[in-house]
Amino acid sequence: MPRELIYADNAATTKMSDVAFAKMLPFLQEQYGNASSQYSLAMKSKRAIEQAREQVAVGIGAERNNIIFTSGGSESNSWVLSSVPVLFGNKGTHIITSGIEHHSVLRACHALEQKGIDVTYLSVDRVGRVTLDNLKAAIRPDTKFVSLMLANNEIGTIQPIAEIGRYLRDKNILFHTDAVQAMGHIPVNVNELYVDFLAASAHKFNGAKGTGILYKRSGISVPQIVFGGEQEYGLRSGTENVAGIVAAGYALEENISDMRGTANRLVTFVQATIDGIRAKVPNICVNGDPENRLPGIVNIAFENSSGESLMHLLDLKGICVSTSSACTSGKDEPSHVLMALGLSEKQAKSAIRISYGKYNTMQEVESVIFAVCNAYDKIFRATSNL
Numbered sequence: 001m002p003r004e005l006i007y008a009d010n011a012a013t014t015k016m017s018d019v020a021f022a023k024m025l026p027f028l029q030e031q032y033g034n035a036s037s038q039y040s041l042a043m044k045s046k047r048a049i050e051q052a053r054e055q056v057a058v059g060i061g062a063e064r065n066n067i068i069f070t071s072g073g074s075e076s077n078s079w080v081l082s083s084v085p086v087l088f089g090n091k092g093t094h095i096i097t098s099g100i101e102h103h104s105v106l107r108a109c110h111a112l113e114q115k116g117i118d119v120t121y122l123s124v125d126r127v128g129r130v131t132l133d134n135l136k137a138a139i140r141p142d143t144k145f146v147s148l149m150l151a152n153n154e155i156g157t158i159q160p161i162a163e164i165g166r167y168l169r170d171k172n173i174l175f176h177t178d179a180v181q182a183m184g185h186i187p188v189n190v191n192e193l194y195v196d197f198l199a200a201s202a203h204k205f206n207g208a209k210g211t212g213i214l215y216k217r218s219g220i221s222v223p224q225i226v227f228g229g230e231q232e233y234g235l236r237s238g239t240e241n242v243a244g245i246v247a248a249g250y251a252l253e254e255n256i257s258d259m260r261g262t263a264n265r266l267v268t269f270v271q272a273t274i275d276g277i278r279a280k281v282p283n284i285c286v287n288g289d290p291e292n293r294l295p296g297i298v299n300i301a302f303e304n305s306s307g308e309s310l311m312h313l314l315d316l317k318g319i320c321v322s323t324s325s326a327c328t329s330g331k332d333e334p335s336h337v338l339m340a341l342g343l344s345e346k347q348a349k350s351a352i353r354i355s356y357g358k359y360n361t362m363q364e365v366e367s368v369i370f371a372v373c374n375a376y377d378k379i380f381r382a383t384s385n386l
């Protein structure tokens, strides 16, 4: 009998919602019109895109024409960051980000440095928080732009974006947030956050892979990224991913409608996981902010263990968790996020990230706890026999 898979890696990607899946299907078959054509088949695609744009806009307190669809969170982040030299020039431009951003932000910043832009990477405290005071101390007369993530994908820590955004708006410094992990999981409102740009990704909130969102505040421009038929307000040409866009609208709407209930369940799952593992395995260290955190993500470091080995042993039991971020796994490097928290390389390499989503059950959580404790025991016995 094939074992049931237990998926506890929802920070890497999520299963599609049934509703979003059903709503996207017609646009792959019966309603395949190109949204730019003039007959009624095409109009259906056009209308569906605009309806999704409205759903996303309503979801984050934006106007419909502030929403641009992209191919994913990485593209949205890269697009905003690569706009910096176009908006402000290469020389005499200083920008600020943090050391725990997603690689789509960090590597875009490295590319900007190559062009002569000055970048400050803010450090974070032991729980992964950037503070307003830290940020204030880094601001210079030539600071033009700040990019900080709303919630971290490895440890779940939520940054004080609203507080920072309000300060930056007063200073006339443009502010971008990577909200990929937050969208559809915690309330996100672009006005309350005082952000000028925001990136999100549908596959992280039960939509389809390959659809991203870029929010851009009215009156603020980004340079055109794709040339052609002038789709997406002339900024990102190319025939639209109608099905993915439609799914994004419905998936976000659905997640927002039962956000509070889902979050309450996930918090219970995470607490049970911490308590259950701690009861059997001494000296675990839970990384991230115990208070300001995403409901479903927990990152745990173990004594004298290896996250890589734990992950593989769990995989043999049909349980999907992650060592740190999916993007860095496969390389034998400790997570840049855990290192920034001040963990040793050994501690950082011992950690696993368990991330629950709305389709997980308490029964699955119990299986995860049991399997993690067993796997740790195996590793521990193997190493102490040496």
Ligand SMILES: *Cc1c(COP(=O)(O)O)cnc(C)c1O
Residues within 6 Å of the ligand: 011, 012, 071, 072, 073, 074, 075, 077, 102, 104, 149, 151, 152, 153, 178, 180, 181, 200, 201, 202, 203, 204, 212
């Ligand atoms: C997943 C993720 C991204 C990248 O999104 P894609 O749609 O997979 O390109 C960016 N930032 C964060 C915080 C993420 O978790």
